Amino acid sequence: MERTYESLKQEIAERHDQLPKRLLQIAEFTMEQPDFVALETVANIADKAKVQPSSLIRFAKLFGFDGFSDMQQVFRSRLIDRVVSYGERIRAAESDDVGNAASNGVLAQLISADSASLDRLGRDVPAADLERVADMLAGARIIGVTAQRRSFPVAAYLSYALSHLGQRAVLLDSIGGMSGEQARLLSGDDALIAISFTPYAAETLSVVGQAKAQGAKIIAITDKGLSPLVSLADIRFEVEEAQIKGIRSLTATTCLAVALVLALGHRLEAAALKRQPASRSKR
Structure with missing residues (x-):
């Protein structure tokens, strides 16, 4: 049977307390940043999660995948029924530029970010x-x-x-x-x-x-x-x-x-x- 994001999420949650510290760090990151995990390279994900790429591979194999790219397909399948704009991908990646108030100002940035959050709420x-x-x-x-x-x-x-x-x-x-x-x-x-x-x-x-x-x-x-x-x-x-x-x-x-x-x-x-x-x- 094909693995779904929800079933994988449930499995990770059930094994949460049994994971060693480094794999627990990866588990929490993948659940908090599913869009980033779906769309980015292994190197970028490892850098953002502050782990080694080899740890991502070990995490994927622990949950029955041949490698991390196979696990990524589950995260990508979550996006099939969603229209993710380029702007939202940037927000999901928590770009460091989000704090740059030079162009729009803090209030405008917050309104934009809140609008994206409300859109996600409506879908979820x-x-x-x-x-x-x-x-x-x-x-x-x-x-x-x-x-x-x-x-x-x-x-x-x-x-x-x-x-x-x-x-x-x-x-x-x-x-x-x-x-x-x-x-x-x-x-x-x-x-x-x-x-x-x-x-x-x-x-x-x-x-x-x-x-x-x-x-x-x-x-x-x-x-x-x-x-x-x-x-x-x-x-x-x-x-x-x-x-x-x-x-x-x-x-x-x-x-x-x-x-x-x-x-x-x-x-x-x-x-x-x-x-x-x-x-x-x-x-």
Whole structure:
């Protein structure tokens, strides 16, 4: 059977903890930069990943390929259904010129990078997953939301917006070291939205692990690397944010959060409309 990118990604994630340090470095790079891996030479990939070309070959053979070029074909197949512009290829390669503000300025560069990130989000998020999340949240007794550090503003927004839809939304902020006590609120009747990007906040992972053990459904918003949330999530959304000079945006993540709220709002409204004829017929 032909290897697919998704099956390879799953295999790498499953063997993540068993990889030696150098191969783990390659695994994380290939998952974080799949377009670069698909389009560049072995020499350029090795240079960008800060490893020897021989290590790339050893990594490929570990996963059953004859050589790294064979593994590359899997990454290239991922691009068949996508139209990748020349400009996006440059952004995917994280060109050093991206920080040059001489021509367009920092704001213009950020807008351009965010636009590309939003385009990727539109391609990568299946409408069916938004519908599944809407169903999950509509039926939840409690909707927990958790995030730390850079992701915290998105969690705060979700908690605020979901409560305005009439849902019982609880922000699990781990303040005062209370993550364990807060997570005890969640059970099999509940759902938890967890947001975390590399280097993955320990507090968030702790809350997710406990909530999962207690039977709660997990909705993860994370990055395209080997996120530890992947194995815990019932539904996951992978977001590739724009990055300028090492500073990451939150535009795509916030857009996805708003989409989740809107999807739930539509679901609740549709359910309310279905109930109205039944209530009128009883009069």
